[in-house]
Amino acid sequence: MKLKTAVIVATAMSLCAPVAYAELVVPWLSYRTGPYSPSGIPAADGFADYFTLLNERDGGIGGVPVRVLDCETGYNTQKGVECYEATKGEGSLVYSPLSTGITYQLIPRATADGIPIHSMGYGRTAAADGTIFSHIFNFPAHYWDGASIAVKHILSLNDGDISGKKIGLVYHNSAYGKEPIRTLEEFSEKHGYELMLIPVDHPGQEQKSQWLEIRREKPDYLLMWGWGVMNAVAIQEAANIRFPMENFIGIWWSGSENDVLPVGERAHGYKALALHGVGNGFPVFDDLQKFVVDAGMAAGAGDQVGTVLYNRGMYGALLIAEAIKTAQEIHGVADITPAMMRDGMEALEITEEKMTALGLPNFGPAFAVSCENHGGNGIAMVQQWDAENGEWNIISDMIQSDKEIINRLIMEDSAAYAAENNIEPRC
Amino acid sequence: MFYREAGEFSTSYRDDAQTFPIAFDRRRYYLVLAVGFGVIPFFINDYWANAVLIPFLVWSMAALGLNILTGYCGQVSLGTGGFMAVGAYSCYKLMTAFPGLNIVFCILLAGLITALVGVLFGLPSLRIKGFYLAVATLAAQFFFVWLFNKVPWFYNYSASGQINAPERTLLGVAITGPNADSAVKYLFCLAFVVGFAWIARNLTRGSVGRSWMAIRDMDIAAEIIGIDPYRAKLSAFGVSSFFVGVSGALFFGIYLGAVEVTEAFGINQSFLVLFMIIIGGLGSIFGSFAGAAFMVLMPVLLKNILVGGLDWDTAIATHFEFVIVGGLIIFFLIVEPHGISQLWRIIKEKLRLWPFPHDH
Numbered sequence: 140m141k142l143k144t145a146v147i148v149a150t151a152m153s154l155c156a157p158v159a160y161a162e163l164v165v166p167w168l169s170y171r172t173g174p175y176s177p178s179g180i181p182a183a184d185g186f187a188d189y190f191t192l193l194n195e196r197d198g199g200i201g202g203v204p205v206r207v208l209d210c211e212t213g214y215n216t217q218k219g220v221e222c223y224e225a226t227k228g229e230g231s232l233v234y235s236p237l238s239t240g241i242t243y244q245l246i247p248r249a250t251a252d253g254i255p256i257h258s259m260g261y262g263r264t265a266a267a268d269g270t271i272f273s274h275i276f277n278f279p280a281h282y283w284d285g286a287s288i289a290v291k292h293i294l295s296l297n298d299g300d301i302s303g304k305k306i307g308l309v310y311h312n313s314a315y316g317k318e319p320i321r322t323l324e325e326f327s328e329k330h331g332y333e334l335m336l337i338p339v340d341h342p343g344q345e346q347k348s349q350w351l352e353i354r355r356e357k358p359d360y361l362l363m364w365g366w367g368v369m370n371a372v373a374i375q376e377a378a379n380i381r382f383p384m385e386n387f388i389g390i391w392w393s394g395s396e397n398d399v400l401p402v403g404e405r406a407h408g409y410k411a412l413a414l415h416g417v418g419n420g421f422p423v424f425d426d427l428q429k430f431v432v433d434a435g436m437a438a439g440a441g442d443q444v445g446t447v448l449y450n451r452g453m454y455g456a457l458l459i460a461e462a463i464k465t466a467q468e469i470h471g472v473a474d475i476t477p478a479m480m481r482d483g484m485e486a487l488e489i490t491e492e493k494m495t496a497l498g499l500p501n502f503g504p505a506f507a508v509s510c511e512n513h514g515g516n517g518i519a520m521v522q523q524w525d526a527e528n529g530e531w532n533i534i535s536d537m538i539q540s541d542k543e544i545i546n547r548l549i550m551e552d553s554a555a556y557a558a559e560n561n562i563e564p565r566c
Numbered sequence: 567m568f569y570r571e572a573g574e575f576s577t578s579y580r581d582d583a584q585t586f587p588i589a590f591d592r593r594r595y596y597l598v599l600a601v602g603f604g605v606i607p608f609f610i611n612d613y614w615a616n617a618v619l620i621p622f623l624v625w626s627m628a629a630l631g632l633n634i635l636t637g638y639c640g641q642v643s644l645g646t647g648g649f650m651a652v653g654a655y656s657c658y659k660l661m662t663a664f665p666g667l668n669i670v671f672c673i674l675l676a677g678l679i680t681a682l683v684g685v686l687f688g689l690p691s692l693r694i695k696g697f698y699l700a701v702a703t704l705a706a707q708f709f710f711v712w713l714f715n716k717v718p719w720f721y722n723y724s725a726s727g728q729i730n731a732p733e734r735t736l737l738g739v740a741i742t743g744p745n746a747d748s749a750v751k752y753l754f755c756l757a758f759v760v761g762f763a764w765i766a767r768n769l770t771r772g773s774v775g776r777s778w779m780a781i782r783d784m785d786i787a788a789e790i791i792g793i794d795p796y797r798a799k800l801s802a803f804g805v806s807s808f809f810v811g812v813s814g815a816l817f818f819g820i821y822l823g824a825v826e827v828t829e830a831f832g833i834n835q836s837f838l839v840l841f842m843i844i845i846g847g848l849g850s851i852f853g854s855f856a857g858a859a860f861m862v863l864m865p866v867l868l869k870n871i872l873v874g875g876l877d878w879d880t881a882i883a884t885h886f887e888f889v890i891v892g893g894l895i896i897f898f899l900i901v902e903p904h905g906i907s908q909l910w911r912i913i914k915e916k917l918r919l920w921p922f923p924h925d926h
Contacts, residue, residue: 171881211873211880216829220822221617221866228613243728243824247744263726312715314726314826321725338715341828552725559732560743 161474163200163463165190165456166208166226168219168236171439174342175214175367177397178448180439182237183209185452187438188431192423193460195430200463201473214367216240223248232463232480233257235455239315242275247560250274255481257462259455260285260391260414264318265552267514269485270564272553276484278458278515279506280540283548285390285412286319286362287540288519290326292388292410293360295535302331307358309349309365309373312338316364319390321552323362325544343369350376363389370398374406384408384524391519394531395447399524407526410534412519415454415503417531419445423453423498447522447531454503461497462487485510504537510566514549517542569918585767591914602756607749615748616821618866623755624816625862629842629854630759630766631809636840637848638770639802640782641691645703646839648710649807651831652680653814655720658729661742661819662722669734669741673758673819677812684807691799695785707836714827730824742819751820758816762809767851769805778802779849845898847907856906864891 167186170179190205199205208229210222219241223234233255236242242262249256255274258266264283266275280288294301308323310316320336327334335358337349343365350373353361361382365373370393377387385408389398394411424445431437432444443449466475466483475483488507494500504518517540522531557564569588576582586592610619628646635641657676660667690702714720721729733743740746741754769775777798780788789795818825825831838861846857865887872883902909916923 169880172884176881209880211869211884213884216822216825217621224613224617225870228611239726240826240829243726243730243826244822247730247823251744312828314728317727318725341832555724559730561733 161203162230163203163205163232163475164208164226164230165205165459166210166222166229166231166234168212168222168234168238168241169209170212170214170237172211173213173215173367174344174369177371178367178392178395179214179237181395181397181443181446181448182452182455184437184439184441184443185449185454186235186456187452188427188444188449189453189456189460191431191436191438192427195434195436196426200460201467203473205460205463212236212238212241214238214240216244220244220248227252227254230476232475232477233459233484235259235459237261239263239318240313243314246272246275252477253481254477255484257455257459257484259451259458261315264514265549265556267512268549268553269509269511269513270553270566271557271562272513273565274481276508276513278487278508278513279489279504280414280517280519281514282318282364282390283322283545284514284517284540285519286322287326287517287545288412288521288538289362289388289390290323290330290332291538291541292521292535294330303333304360305333305335305356305358307335307337307353307356307361309337309339309353309361309363311343311365311369312340315366319362319364322545322548325548326541329544339365339369339373342367344372346372346376350380353377353382354380359386361387363387363393365389365393365398370395371401374399374402374409377409378402378405385410388412388521391451394522394524396529396531397446397448399526400529404526406524409524411522411524411531413447413522413531413533414519415450416499416501417447417450417522417533421499421502426498457497457499458487458489461489461493484508485513517545568920569914585771599760602760603753607753610749610752612748615752618863619752620748620755620821621862622858623752623759624813624821625839625842625858626855627759627762627813627816628810628839629846629858630763630851631806631811631813632839633843633846633848633850633854634766634770634778634809635802635806637843637850637853638775638782639778639799639806640785641688641799641802642696642700643703643806644700644833644836644840645687645706645710646810647831647833647835648707649680649684649810650814650817650835651710651714651827652683652807653677653811654818654825654831655714655729655827656680656811657815657819658722658731659720661732661734665732669736669819672734673812673815676815677808680811680814681804681808684810685800685804688800688803688807691803692796704833704836707833711827711831714831726826728824728826729818731819734819742823744823746820755816755820758812762812763851763855766809770849770851774798774801782849841895843905845895845905847905850905850907852910853905853907856910860894860906861891864894 169183187207190207194204208226210226212218212222223245235257239261242258245256258277260280262277264281266272266277267281323334339346339349363373387409389411391412391414399406399409462484465486466479467473469482470479485508490505494502504516506515518537520533520537521535523534525532568590586595632646635643653676656679657672660672660675687706691699721727731742733740739750777793780793781798842857842861845860847853868887868890872878873880
């Protein structure tokens, strides 16, 4: 009977609306379980650890502690909706769904509820058009930037001429994987390459037929839009058919340690785009070690510090933290609301001095968000895996995407969205 | 004490044949309806609507549909996810092709289209049975997921292959889209589900339902006593697919608002609905609801208890959810192989005799 009462009380407590404290609530829709956990775990750890660092070292942001609300989605859209509905009432400032499917789901909901979404380098690309997508931000770069940067990298390897080449796209057969197709088709007209589409169905553990096709068709280059366990399987299959690894380029979501380590030596030379710097050689990691890891407060198993996706999560947390600071400055209030947060994100400006002061010199690009542009500058780098030393190396300068074509495509797509949903352009 | 027939007199065949012949049961049923329609809408919030009640109603609808086919007519189907996808995509095409068409008709027409498709895919059932039919319907599942991925016409050539429900209103109130009020969405789903559960109940106890059950129990015997197996099986496929199609349309239009076929209507969903009716009870209307509640609400409840109440780590809690739900499924199937509805029937039987269990 007692147990039963306890369960009922626990349920009632958990279902009731919680009490508001002076704190900054930042939800993170994580996935530490299922076929996408190899990608989800390091990102979740990095995100949580950076805010733990801010709390422990600086006492929060502007004196208000940050609470990271972790909600497990398993990369499943329905669970993502449940998480959103469960956490939005707790004063959640900004959502980081880390899933393009869930982002698509949340775009209309969050806009109606007035809560911003930061889909950093994922989600709906057209959300970069701030005139239509008032609450959605995907800075510092989005998928179409990624596609353009990958093509530019291939161009630079071929002295600017790739006409007649065949480029394959291995992609997760979902909204995520299909995002770049539109742009890659457009670029194929401009640069004269032939595009070959190779979809891989969820969860991506079975890719034999796809790689048989690749072996037969012999594309010169392969791009990959993969996630979770799909990445490692694809790189393994590429190694099995002896595809030249240096011609295999993943998006920034397909280039973490967990993707290449299972393949071992034969993953040597695999490339991926990089949204930010790699490794733990930046000054901020000394603080992370001191205040978070050594203090035993690291999220998860604490073994991911400095990996690519850990840095991704940390970078996401950093951008959100800076946006919170900006919002606090604009409105002169420390305990901000989601509406103020949105203003802060729209006025966010990241400079190299700022990044250096935060302990991350030369980590990511400098960019400024505006009412019209929610997508940043569209700058990324290329990284390459060194299997002997077990580390990623940045092998290019900052590459700027082909904004002329991309902006035109974004305008088309956002205009279609606006027409479908009767949205009046702002700004 | 409860559920007593003593003092209940039927003065007409109508009285005698009603769904709830016992007054206590009938009043309980009206009470549930009254609470559902008259009380919950006033207290509902976004979380309860979008994460608990609307998914429960939508899945109940799908379970009702599959229960007609599998539970009443005995035809095993693994194509539920595919048929839900047909419902969702036809609803989307209707909504975007005819913006003036009322959302109610969109959903009903989506059900009708799914019913036609279902009859088509039910044709093999005239020649093959059991596991072989399950494999044939499995083919439907994979075919539709492939089709809605492959042919851009179905998703209006959108760049990402997603379909999004535009805002549609009923009597000036938004039903779909982000601005729809959660109470309205809940009431809309509830009205559909109650209406269709009522139809299902009356179909299954009429001559059509009896012919389905005769086919289920022994098809050769049924044929000998004059039941046309073609009509019985195909009508079961048609009616079942209609329900499943409507649930798919509600799933897309009301519940999620945006779906992508691989994830929303994959093979997992087919199994989920099949598990619902097995756990809830094959050949039972109540069982469809009980099974949907068990499979959809139990994980949400456990998550709230483990993470919200006991403050566990989210990953451990998720793994434990699998363990607990799986354990409960095994427990239920051992204790009561005929599902929750049979458990309910036994409880009613016991309550009838309580507190004097030896009075007959």
